[in-house]
Amino acid sequence: MERNVLLLYMSPFGKNPNIHTQTNEAAVLELKKHKEGPDCILALCSELVRTSPTVHLPDGKTCTTVEYFRDVFLPSAGIPAERLVVIPVPDSMDDKAQFRAISLLLGKIEAEDTLSIDLSGGMRDTAMLLVTAARCMRDLRSVETRRVIYSELLSDGTSRIHDSSQLYSLFDLITAMDEFFSTGTAQKLKGYLWSEGESDPALHTLLARINQFSDDLALCRVQALNEDLSQIAQALQAPPKESKNLTSLFFHLLNDRFRTEFEGLLASPKNNLPALVSWCAEHRMYQQALTLLCEQMPAYVCRHLFVQPTETGWAYLAAQNQNKGKAWVYPLFHFHFCRLTLMQKEYPYTTDLRLTHSKDDADGNMLFGVANSKEMHAYMDTVLASGQLVIDPEVRWQIEDAALFYQRVMQYRNQINHASDTAFGLQSDRILPLDTAHIEQTLQDVADYLQEIRPMKPDVPEGVKALPVTKTIPAGTASNL
Template sequence: MQKKKNVLLLCLSPVSINGEEYTYFYLDGGNVYQVRGFMTNEAPAKSVIERLHRDGGKRLDKIVLISSQTTRGKIIDYKKNKDPSEQESGSIKDKIVSLGKDLEQITHLEYYEEVVNAFAVNIDEGYREKPISYNIVPIPDKAEPNEVARAAVEAADYVMMQGNDVDLYIDYNGGPRNVAFMVLSISNLMKIREVNTKEIMSMNFDNPGKNGIPIQRMASIFECVDLVAGINEYVNYGRVKVLKNYFKDSEDERIHEILSAMEEFSNYLQLCRTRDVLNYKQNLKEKLQEYLDNTQTNPGTDTRDVLFSYVVKDILAGYRDLLDGDMPEVIKWCVEKDFIQQALTFYTDRMPIYFWDSGIFHPSKEEDERYNAFLKEYKQSCRKQFNKEYGNYNKHYCWMAKYIINVGINEFPEGKMSKGTGRNMSIKDIFKNEFDMVSSGELMKAERLAETFMEYMKAGRVDSVVSKPELKKILIEYNLIKPQRNNANHASDDQTGRGNGLGYKETCRLLYQAADRIQKVLK
């Protein structure tokens, strides 16, 4: 039992009584096959019927036609016709008579149906008992854009009436170009419903060969729409599904290896595995650049292979800040791409490391020695607990995120830590509304935590390459962002189900502001 339904979609062209019968040819399995026809749309339909029949006796189930007022009218009335009495033998006039139809009454649409049905029966007698079904979508001769869109949508509905599992063949020759292009656009939308555009056909009338006018398969060219969509999907959403589907038939193993590498990298990004993203990004960049360098000296011959170099250039451009940038650039890139959870994770997990490495907030020589001694003693005395709290994390991260606030603070003599400034001004006024996206309570809490870190600097245990006022703002931002990451991970733990923390826009602003500040102070 045939599972897939085969449907041909086209916009019908008129036929002239004084038109010639042309010979067309197409390639199938390395062989040349010829068909003949007076009407532009005849040859594509005949070629599909033949090819399906050779492929295990498959059949064309339905033809969906967009038909203008002219093509629904009589052939005899077509404005390009000459006096029928001037027609020579072997003309379409004889063809109409051979079909048993009245030359004075037959329409362009009826002619198409009659000639296609007769051809189908000649190929397979099964079409006599179960003929091809037709769905006609009417459209005015000079259709407005909204009428073109409605016709294309109606045609798509007819295609999908066959069920979801459809192989769609598109004849791109007939009708106005705007209608034909709209049909192609709608066919891309139909892919969402599992309608597979099997083939897009066009005739090259300008370059006939010895076998006739070629019926060209244009799918790989028109699928550039998919290519653009695939690049957009990966650059903006980190997904590779469309690109993998577009290049699935490529014989270039390098392309499949790169797509797999892109998918693995994007999976790390989607899962917020910051360590894996940072460890793997150089590998991905090298694969992309190597392919680009190779194709400049050895360009491919397949259409898709040639286009993949375009994909690589766009990925390298779209991912530039993520692949080449430092941590502030990575965070800003994530915010710009709406990867907010990823930006929060990068900031809270990797920024303490970046603070140390860049000199923004790093231990003095004596503090580093004290910290190393603590780690060594803790590991020797309680290895299991040490591994849980410190051993599985980056050493630089643990110093700021764990050691200072949990251990180091207890080493200060009692009374040496600041107890607050006793200020009378609003805390938001003090910072000139730089933190107006958060509440006063959140800002005060973050400032108190920042003061704890600043005490380390006052005690000579921390060095910094930035000024104290800017360092304090950086530390406030860090202590504002860190709880937002925790809130995002446990967004609905409260009884109301609403969760806590900043809104989406405020979180984006805070992240971008924090990353931007770090870039500026390090210039």
């Protein structure tokens, strides 16, 4: 059953003879006036308000503040006394007492309750305690907080109500910002804008562009990312309206943070693979980073380092049916560099990286391990000596590093796709550790490598005609690799 629950710290009845009220009373009456209950009052009550008879009643008797609040004030306000739930706390709360108090509060708040908070009473840390309880219950039991108020006792004995609900709602903004900087999505930020009535079109457009980028990245729509980043760059140029409230002010400050967040991605939208990979790794989007590298790293490397098949190598690539319609850079990396496979039919493996020798051994998947630098160097010796590849010899070690990094990318991608596959235990010395720390380190190493070769341009050897990295392979007729 839904209840309107008021959280408060009970203030002691004042000693001023001209004031015949207690600060929490005004908050209760405010909620009752707006038909917000309360159906239950969870009151943190210190030893002072529970045990000291400081209230002088008109009949000459004295009572404690709790007794006055329960037996005099609540009935006069038309609220049953049994709605008051006393939660005893010491007069001064240390960490242990605060833990006990918040535990008792949380235990009495039920799912579907709607909270109001009265910040009138208690020490400064009490307000934080009540707000913390409310925020915890929002996430734990979907309990919403409708009002955050406090009353100010004036010198004439009347009270003035202050509403701090908008300040409290800034916690939602903080949560939304945390979500963005940890996951890269701005869905909660956009939802917060709508809930607060913020209508600045520049902010809404920017968040929509960021969300589109986040969605395309999450779904590995690699080809759409450059356009998304271009749209974000354009949205960041639109000047926001002048700040008129706290929400608008914080969003304008956040706009500057967006610029910093996307600075690396926007620096060179057509050549930003290193920045994209780093961004994904920082936001723990490992599968997305691996997909980006799988699809874009071969072309990226070949745009900066000269390596391509000779006519003999091209003829072999063209003879493979699975290469039909693909740019030549992809099979070169995906098959030959990843497997140390030569571009010829006889004795194709310089080093056998196969973990399984038949697709039937691993649910239809051929699994390959990773090579070491010595094995990669030997492969490059063989493929060059047999006239299958031509490279710029000055960057041979960078090409070999690219091939080794690509092997790691492909194995991690396959391991994640087949994480429950026991076949990866067949040759543990060629299997990379499958944990987030090693994946993140690998991604950062690859991103650093790609950033290092970014200024380089391919130096084509004399007498060689460079192949465009986008050149596709025509249909073949030979059997697959």
